[in-house]
Amino acid sequence: MSGTEENQGENKAFTEECHKVLMAVSDALYVIGGKWKLMIIIAMARGNKRFTEIQRQVTGISARVLSSELKELEMNGFIVKKVENGYPVTIEYELLPYSDTLEELVTAMTKWGMQHREKVKAEMSMGKSGKLKV
């Protein structure tokens, strides 16, 4: 994000490039934004495959919401639902290769979240006000 100032001639190009970037980020937010989708994928990447497992790992999510998020994730090609007929019927969700495309993004977000927590913690010990969920 280097400063891009005064380019009268290039302004239009800048605006267009900016628009493309904004559209891309907007797209991404539309598909994987919200409180839960990335967290579900992360939990699944750690080996959680069963509905209840995922719900236990992703603290705070309700069954209703988890159910609907899983459906959206399936529709968008991130996961599959596998039903094994047996006693009892076993249902598992599995990540599809497309979910791997999120790896870089997830890594970046994890790193940022961790450093931000550290930063806020440091500020708090200096008396500034900051919000951190405990």
Add this chain to the structure above:
Amino acid sequence: MSGTEENQGENKAFTEECHKVLMAVSDALYVIGGKWKLMIIIAMARGNKRFTEIQRQVTGISARVLSSELKELEMNGFIVKKVENGYPVTIEYELLPYSDTLEELVTAMTKWGMQHREKVKAEMSMGKSGKLKV
């Protein structure tokens, strides 16, 4: 009897690591999540400093929302509001160094959003259904 649960011993460690990652992502989402914050920062990184400039670049945002988002971004140390007394008073918002820490994340999200749009476009031309904002 296939697939017994891998590492009984490491399971706890996995769960803990997973929890940390989830917490980090949750933190990040809390601060920069939502529809607008990243987009505002991106627009500002492209040189937009004035309220109206930003509003024009970030298509669809209302004055009320932009105003409130700018305040939150300022509170979280991403930007400053600068008021130049003169005729007329000039108000500009500037990115602070802390906003640079988002660069990697923004880059990753931009890349992903672009490739996702391509993917959906490709699928649509194959007759599958996918949603893409036009």
Add this chain to the structure above:
DNA sequence: CTGTATCCTGGATGATACTG
């Protein structure tokens, strides 16, 4: 266990009008 069905609320966002 894996969900679905309801009901409900707060917060996020939109629309519009107005002010210094």
Add this chain to the structure above:
DNA sequence: CAGTATCATCCAGGATACAG
């Protein structure tokens, strides 16, 4: 230009109960 005020709306998500 840079907002604020107000009102209306929508919907993600929570709580709970129930079902296959």
